[in-house]
Each structure stands twice: as structure tokens, then as C-alpha cells.
Amino acid sequence: MRILAVDDDPDFLALFVNALDGMGYTDVTTALSGQRAIDLIEDSQFGFECLILDIKMPEMSGIDLCKIIRAHPDYAEVPIVMNTAMAEKRYIDDAFAAGATDYLTKPIDEVEIRSRLGMVQLLIKERLRADLSNQTVGGSGSASHSIGFYDSIPMKRIDGGIDVLAMENYLNALGIFRALSVIAVGVHVSNAREIYDLEGGAVFAEAMLDVATCISDCLPFSAKMIAYKGGGEFVCLLPKQRERECLALGDTLLGFMTEFQRLYDDMEVRLPVVSVGTVVSCRATNITNPTRLINEAIRSAKENEVKDARYAF
Numbered sequence: 001m002r003i004l005a006v007d008d009d010p011d012f013l014a015l016f017v018n019a020l021d022g023m024g025y026t027d028v029t030t031a032l033s034g035q036r037a038i039d040l041i042e043d044s045q046f047g048f049e050c051l052i053l054d055i056k057m058p059e060m061s062g063i064d065l066c067k068i069i070r071a072h073p074d075y076a077e078v079p080i081v082m083n084t085a086m087a088e089k090r091y092i093d094d095a096f097a098a099g100a101t102d103y104l105t106k107p108i109d110e111v112e113i114r115s116r117l118g119m120v121q122l123l124i125k126e127r128l129r130a131d132l133s134n135q136t137v138g139g140s141g142s143a144s145h146s147i148g149f150y151d152s153i154p155m156k157r158i159d160g161g162i163d164v165l166a167m168e169n170y171l172n173a174l175g176i177f178r179a180l181s182v183i184a185v186g187v188h189v190s191n192a193r194e195i196y197d198l199e200g201g202a203v204f205a206e207a208m209l210d211v212a213t214c215i216s217d218c219l220p221f222s223a224k225m226i227a228y229k230g231g232g233e234f235v236c237l238l239p240k241q242r243e244r245e246c247l248a249l250g251d252t253l254l255g256f257m258t259e260f261q262r263l264y265d266d267m268e269v270r271l272p273v274v275s276v277g278t279v280v281s282c283r284a285t286n287i288t289n290p291t292r293l294i295n296e297a298i299r300s301a302k303e304n305e306v307k308d309a310r311y312a313f
Helices: 010-022 034-043 062-071 089-098 110-139 164-181 192-199 201-218 240-246 249-258 261-267 292-307
Strands: 003-006 028-031 050-053 080-084 102-105 182-189 225-230 233-239 274-276
Touching: 003 010, 003 034, 010 028, 010 110, 028 034, 034 062, 050 062, 050 110, 062 080, 062 089, 080 110, 089 102, 089 164, 102 110, 102 164, 164 182, 164 225, 164 233, 164 292, 182 201, 182 240, 182 292, 192 201, 201 225, 201 233, 201 249, 225 292, 233 240, 233 292, 249 274, 274 292
Parallel strands: 003 028, 003 050, 050 080, 080 102
Antiparallel strands: 182 233, 182 274, 225 233
8 A cells, every 4th residue: 555644743754654664554655744745646656545644734734735635636535544643623623524534643553553544455445446347337338337336425526525434433533522512314315226226326326416415505504524325325414503403404305305306307217215314412322432323323314214204205
């Protein structure tokens, strides 16, 4: 795995590179500033597969650097791990809003780094597999099944969109008590399987992005995260103080989706049928594992599919 590590502290970089080398990660390039990192990215012949950024650096912070990297077309999906001493929630929020995939806090914890980079490698392999599948299908003249029903769909073009792995990492970075400040709401597309089977992967992906766009439009504030888990399942993470606004999310989303009805009729494609779950927050049953919020939110949305027929068209 080709890694670019960026930190303005040369002593820390030397220790970090040594630790990575001991874990078997020997292809590591370092940069002492954000601008140097940008130059290396532009000049790299093969590109980097993982970027590890410090946050607090002079001239250009790791947050700003992350935003610049994410704007680069070749790095829109490349894993970016923040490795920093800044543990306050506002830094965590800003990092993931800028496009970070994961968040580690200094000092170096080799067990944690090994675990997180192992997950990054799995993510890289999965995306490579998907890219090879798309190329193979594309060569046959059809992209209808290039995306699997349970595959993730890039959410970068959605305001507040985030990869589900990054959402899980965000919750873990918050920790048990800071996770009390967020709530989760699930959205389930009950006819997702039908749309996929009838229309294929490409149309299905666009339909799910339409749903994601409507969800985002229903939440007209910046402090939000929207992830697509696959299989027609979405999760929204919001500040707890926005809980009241979530009470009408089902009706509001229904209104936004209805605006797509004529377009879908013209394309002879079924309009996604959505159900919205109740608000889920950390409590005794999930406080030891904040990522359970995601599964509980989705489960609530599926239960509402059965209970409430108002969201069917």
C-alpha cells in the first residue's frame, strides 16, 4: 500500500514511519507541510493509496489539505486518515466534514494503527474489485449490473454525503459520551430490490442517489451526515438539538420524492418507496458501541415500512 504521511513534526514522522515499517508498510512517503503534500500528489507517477494527515500544521491545516485532496478527481475516494493530537469534538466534526475516512489520536498506538490500516487495505481491495467488475461489464456493452444490490454508492455529490465506513469511524472517534450529542434516523427503500432486479445496477444507483438528494434537501442545515449502507438503506446522523426537526422528516421526504413522479413515469421506472424510522439516540443498550446506532436506525425504518403505508405510492 502506497502511503503518504503528512506532519510538520519531523521527529514524529520518523517515529511514525518506523512504526509503519515494523507493521510491514514500507512504501511510505512523507511531507512536512500541506503544500509539499500537494506537490507530491501532483508529481506522483502511480498515486497514493492512503493518506495520513496531521490536523494542526502551520500555513495549511490538515482539514484544509483534506478538502483540497478530496477535490482532486483521482483522490475523491482514496482513504484519508487523520492522525492528530486534537481530540476535541469540533476537530472530529470538521475532519469528517472535509472528507476524512478515519480519525486517530496521538500518541502512536501500534495496535490501533495496525487495525485501522488493515481496514483501509480491505477497503482498497473492495474498490479495486468493483472497478475491475465495472471495466469487465463495460467492455461487454452493458453497465446494468455493474453495481451490486448491497454495494456502496459514492455519496460525494450529496450535501452531507459520507461513506458508511467513515460514519462508523466518526462514531467511534466520538467515543461513548460524546456520541450522546448525536441522533440517528434511518430511511428504507421498500421496493429497492424490485427496482434493482427490473432496471439493473446503473439505474438503481441513480435512483438511490435521487433518494439521498431528497433526504439532504429535507435537512437544510450543514451539520448532517448521510450514508448509504446498501440494499436501499440510508442513515442520517444529526446533532441532538435537531431532533424536533426530524419529527416531520417522513412527510417532508414524501413531498420531495413526489416531485420525481413524472420523471420516473416518463422513464418507465418505478419511483422509490421510502419509510422513515423514529429518532434513535445513545442509551444503555448501545452506549458501549455507538455504531449500533446505525443498525438500530435502519431497523426502525424497516419496522415503519410495515406500520405506515403513507409512504407508498
